[in-house]
Amino acid sequence: MRSTRVFQLTALALVAVSAVQVAYWVVNQRSYAIEKVQAARTLYSQQVAAAQQLLTAGVDGQRVHQLLPGVVVESGRASLAPTVDRMLLTEEHRRINQYVWEGGFFLLALAACITVIGRALRAEARVLQEQDSFLALVSHQFKTPLASLQLSLETMALRPLSAEQSGALIDRMLADLARMEAMVTQILESVRLERGRVDLRREPIEIAGAIARVTSNLEERASRERIVISCDVPRGVHVLADPLAIDVVLRNLLENAIAAVTPVGGGTIRIEARRTNEEVEVTVRDSGVGFRPDDDMRLFEKFTRLHPGGGSSYFGTGLGLFIVRRLMQLAGGRVSAHSEGLGRGAQFVLAWPAAPAEGV
């Protein structure tokens, strides 16, 4: 990584120096051409002066023109032939044009090189920074459940506890382990998605069934947080999607909704689905903390956590919605978010391509 960087920087420096060289060459050649044409003009004016002297000395005009072809004699006066004057002018323009075009082409090519190398360097710096912040964030995220686990175990080691107290501590430790496992899953999913190592299938999936499967897994947690999940999804509507990816998308979106409703002390999550011409739209509305309307795109970026800790007893890696968006993109669908503002709930819309209507 380091040696690549050194190489890139050296190349950048070389290209930059070359660009300066070329620019200097253009300027230099231009003044050289002007200088040479000027010198030729001086020579010709000497010839004109010599011709004038010959004329004064009584040499015949015809003879003078024969001796000095660049000079014309008209009514006893010598002057530079118009063809020669035009030729000098043309030569000067032609040379300058040539240098400007050639130099300009090379400068353009070099500028393109500089842009390419500069971009590569910037992209690399960004990747490095992202990796750093990823590591920092991930290790930070793990420390909280780890600290909680350690605290529970040390409490058991330090104090005599009743069966009830031990039971509560064991439940807490199991929940901490579950949240660490969920974090690992999310991190692996996002890394896999980012590297593009996914091969999604496209098969007809009944959306009502998929939603029911995911909600039944989350029901217990939701009711513990006083959240009511309601579904209004017609049966028999099929989407074209990957069966595993659709579960991941729905799970992440619903977990996000639960995390948004928990801090306000409970509320509702409503899931609706409808079929339009080409698509099936699933809308998830929650009565949670909401977000600033301007944040509707930032929400889907990696590591965006608009409400750190808002997930109550659950994890928040800032990866959930990133995974949702990526998977929806790969599935040829889309996802969007909308909120009226902080404290006013949020609405997420998922849309998959509809499966060709079978049996309809």
Added chain:
Amino acid sequence: MSAADSHTGTTVLVVEDDPHLAAGVVENLRAEGYTVQSVGDGQQALEWLRTQQCALILLDVMLPSLDGFTVCRTLREQGNNTPVLFLTARGDPADRVRGLESGGDDYLAKPFHLRELLLRVRAILRRWDWYRSASATPASAVLRFGGNEVDFRAFRAQSWNGVPQELTEKEAMILKVLAERPGEIVSREDLLERVWGYDVFPSTRTVDNFILRLRKRFERDPANPRHFLTVWGVGYRFLIEEET
């Protein structure tokens, strides 16, 4: 660990957004005999502290709405000197320094050992108990030297040139330790032990910095101190009367 001796009934405020961790800390502190109040974010902590008092705040750094450093700084600006023990997942030295600069007393990185947490809580409370009892009588609450006047209870002072001074808790504590033993040599280690009580700072240089700050506040010529004298290689000697 036995139930907390003299701290039974002492109120501790726990500010932690992770409910599991908060519950674990609260249960353990209660088992030690402390009265514990728990809130989940910085804003709530400041609101609670507007109307209530406690002997110690356990403060998480990464909090929703308002981070722990800001909470601590806000408290200090409001003149609230309640000791703060930071609990945080960010344990690197830069963060430790930030925590202490914002007015914290101690810093514990997550994951931490339960015994260490309880020990540190006790140590902080013991230091403050000592400071309060050592400033309890009207005579011990005020220190006068070289035209300066220090009010230990209000953390305020007026220097020889009439300029009012707001003391930080550490400055006041150092002054208290020195004033208890005027004319005697107090070692840097002794000062660290009495004022910080723990290995928060890696070096005794910190003490030197605080002494420099005290000289700036109270000496007529900080470069030629008459009250806060350095005893080379050992520590400091505090003189109430100027040495002639």
